Amino acid sequence: MEYNLLRFQQPTLNHHYKSTERGHVYQESNIKYVVKAVSKPSFDYEPPTSNSKNMLESIKNFLAAFYWFCYPYTMVGRTLSTISACLIAVEKSSDISPLFFIGLLQALVPYTFLDVYINGVNQLSDLEIDKINKPHLPLASGQLSFTTGFIIAALSLILSFWLSWIIGSWPLIWSIVSCFTLWTAYSINVPFLRWKRHPLLAAMCIFLSFTIISPVTFFLHMQTFVFKRPVVFPRSLVFLIVFMSFYSVGIALFKDIPDIEGDKKFGIHSFSARFGQKQVFWICVWGFETAFGVALLAGATSSCLWIKIATGLGHAALASILWYQAKYVDLTSKASVRSFYMLIWKLLFTSYFLIPLIR
Structure with missing residues (x-):
């Protein structure tokens, strides 16, 4: 009033x-x-809604940045490779039990945190290079601060080690420690490390991680720790190692093809920077095709007819898709090269479902 x-x-x-x-x-x-x-009209207090909207928007933006900070396609690949290696330990249908899924989670969860660390420490170490090669990444674009990225990577590493120790599987612990050592040496910029500057050391890291450490330790975790069976190396595991020998080398060489500009500027002597993108590209394609050829032959030698058909036709189809798409890649376009790179991973994901069938 x-x-x-x-x-x-x-x-x-x-x-x-x-x-x-x-x-x-x-x-x-x-x-x-x-x-x-x-008397004049009174105005009731209305609580502002902008604060809650801003908070929700901030959370949404952080989750989107965290998603790309984790390199989701590598985490999907790691998850499928874990499932594939664990399935190799399955000898009969009754092995697919709650015990199997518990053992699978025991392998997946610590490695998920380790993947966040590996991808995080790589981006933290490559911050200036990524501003040229991959400006869309959250650290390079400024969506996440360096401090935030460091905290995420450090906490993920701690959780990975702690969970693997609590689980108590020695194959899993050995795998976590080995991959941590390799990928830290690959990324961080300290004397005698930063192995990614040297193409042979960089390829060795990827080869050992994808071909030896991951499949062997995941299989042994399921075989010895979960099923309590003696150590054996079945035919499927040997085939997986041979298959990944070719495929992992192809990935190791191919991943640097779109990054040649930044690599040259910062003194990273990748094979693409040394020998040219086109030559390395076709070496990679032949490596992938060789891997699919090995898979086709391994499936053809199986004693089961339906396994021969499924693995043979499946890997033949994957090889055909790869070859067809390779002919249309424009090496001068980063978008075209990255699209083909993602196709490589998708074909590998599919192959992970076919590999355990080979017996």
Whole structure:
């Protein structure tokens, strides 16, 4: 309520002057004052909604940045390779039990955190290079700060080691420690390390991780720790190692093809920087095709007819898709090269489902 003091002069006011020696004196009489209360509309308080919207938007942006910080396609590949290696330990249908899935989770969860660390430390070490080669990544684009990235990577590493120790599987612990050592040496820029600057050492890291450490340790984890069986090396595991020998080398060489500009500027002597993108590209393609050829032959030697058909036709189809798409890659376009690189991973993902069938 707001009060206004209004003065109203009545029409019957009497005014008169009287004369004195001091002058004229004005006298006013019959003056009335009326107080009038005037009501004005009140405004109720409305809580702002912008704060909650901003908070939700911030959370959404952080999760999107974290998603790309983790390199999701490598994590999917790691997950499928783990499942594939664990399935090799399955000898009969009754092995697919709650015990199997518990053992699978025991392998997947610590390695998921390790993957976050591996991808994170690589981006932290390559921050300036990624501003040229991969400006869309969260650290290079500024979506995540360096400090935030460091904290995420450090916490992920701690969780990975802690979980593997709590689980108590020695094949799993050995795998975590080995991959941590290799990929840290691959990425961080300290004397005698930063192995990615040297093409042979870089290829060795990828080869050992993809071909030896991951499949062998995941299989041994399931075989010895979960199923409590003696150590054996079945035909499927040997085939997986041979297959990944060719495929991992192809990935190791191919991943640097779109990054040649930044690598040259920062003194990373990749094979693409040394020998040219086109030559390395076709070496990689032949490596992938060789891997699929090995898979086709391994499936053909199986004693089971349906396995021969499934693995043979499956890997033949994958090889055909790869060859067809390779002919249309524009090496001068980063988008075209990266699209083909993602195709390489998708074909590998599919092959992970076919490999355990070979017995």
